[in-house]
Amino acid sequence: MFIKLFKYDFRSISRWFVPLMIGIGGAAVIGFxxxxxxxxxxxxxxxxxxxxxxxxxxxxxxxxxxxxxxxxAATAAALLLFVKFYKTMVTDEAYLTFxxxxxxxxxxxxxxxxxxxxxxxxxxxxxxxWCVFFSGVMITAGESFREGIFxxxxxxxxxxxxxxxxxxxxxxxxxxxxxxAWFQITCAILFGASIVRRxxxxxxxxxxxxxxFAVNTILSxxxxxxxxxxxxxxxxxDGLFAGxxxxxxxxxxxxxxxxxAVLIAAFWLWNWWIAKKSVNIE
Numbered sequence: 352m353f354i355k356l357f358k359y360d361f362r363s364i365s366r367w368f369v370p371l372m373i374g375i376g377g378a379a380v381i382g383f384x385x386x387x388x389x390x391x392x393x394x395x396x397x398x399x400x401x402x403x404x405x406x407x408x409x410x411x412x413x414x415x416x417x418x419x420x421x422x423x424a425a426t427a428a429a430l431l432l433f434v435k436f437y438k439t440m441v442t443d444e445a446y447l448t449f450x451x452x453x454x455x456x457x458x459x460x461x462x463x464x465x466x467x468x469x470x471x472x473x474x475x476x477x478x479x480x481w482c483v484f485f486s487g488v489m490i491t492a493g494e495s496f497r498e499g500i501f502x503x504x505x506x507x508x509x510x511x512x513x514x515x516x517x518x519x520x521x522x523x524x525x526x527x528x529x530x531x532a533w534f535q536i537t538c539a540i541l542f543g544a545s546i547v548r549r550x551x552x553x554x555x556x557x558x559x560x561x562x563x564f565a566v567n568t569i570l571s572x573x574x575x576x577x578x579x580x581x582x583x584x585x586x587x588x589d590g591l592f593a594g595x596x597x598x599x600x601x602x603x604x605x606x607x608x609x610x611x612a613v614l615i616a617a618f619w620l621w622n623w624w625i626a627k628k629s630v631n632i633e
Contacts, residue, residue, distance in 0.1 A: 352453050356461040363439070364469050367431050372476050375424050379480035382417035386487030389414055421480055428473045432466045436537055440626070441544040441551055455627035459619070463533060470529075517601055524604050524611075531611045534618035535566055541625040570610060 389411060438444050439462070448458065489500065536559050543558030544551045 352451075353457045353461055356451065356453055356457060357464050360439070360461050360465040361468065364432070364435055364465055367435065368428070368469055368473065371424065371428060371431070372473070375421065375473075375476050375480050378417050378420045378424075379483040382414065382421070382480075382484035383487040385413035385417060386484060387491055389488060389491075417484065421477060421484065425473070425477060428470070432469065433536055433540065436462055436466075437540055437544075437552070437555060440541060441555070455623050459537070459622045459626055462537075466533060517604075520601055520604050520608075524608050527608055527611045527615070531566075531615045531618070534615055534622060535562060538562070538618045538621045538625070541622060545625050566614065570607065 439448050451458070453461075539559040539562040540555045542562075543555035547554045
């Protein structure tokens with residue numbers, strides 16, 4: 352039943368996300384032609400002419416707009432996921448949701464899994480869109496520009512290779528932080544909806560803001576407490592804050608990963624309890 356629930360939720364989200372993906376693809380194609388023209392205009396050996404200035408200005412404006420659109424698309428996808436969660440758990444759609452022969456844990460888990468899969472799909476689409484977007488200028492900007500980009504990428508990969516452990520740890524931290532954020536926001540949505548019967552959407556948003564502020568404040572205390580001595584340890588070398596007195600950056604990340612894991616467990620249980628006991632449906 353869990354797989355069926357996941358498939359249903361996945362298809363339900365696709366009604367919103369397929370148009371979003373089409374929009375991302377269209378923006379990438381338009382951005383490609385803008386960067387292509389921009390590269391041609393900048394790489395031209397001809398003197399500054401009025402037509403060239405107009406073409407450069409128009410292409411630059413188009414590139415800026417498309418870059419903003421692609422940047423906003425990731426935020427829009429996240430908002431759509433949470434809006435869909437709200438609609439299927441709190442509004443009229445929730446009547447059907449809570450009549451299904453599944454447990455509250457299965458319900459929350461299926462929605463989380465479908466959100467993960469769609470997030471990965473949208474993430475891959477955005478990466479591909481950015482590659483298409485920048486390929487235009489890579490084609491027309493000239494050999495020296497391409498060599499500079501390749502050199503920069505090579506240096507970045509070498510930096511990562513020199514400390515692959517820290518890089519992987521940073522990725523783990525980003526992933527666990529994203530999971531924590533999902534359960535944190537869904538928990539706040541359900542909690543806000545469970546304590547009122549009117550204006551639940553407004554209360555849910557206010558609850559999300561309040562919970563996010565509280566959690567981020569707590570996490571910042573853990574981060575700052577480790578990063579301050581680490582910073583001074585690096586600055587002072589063998590000084591007062593060096594050696595055993597200084598936290599290393601990896602240690603700080605492990606502390607934050609552990610705290611986020613505890614928060615995930617807490618928010619999971621809170622989600623489960625609210626979904627099982629006290630959601631007020633519009």
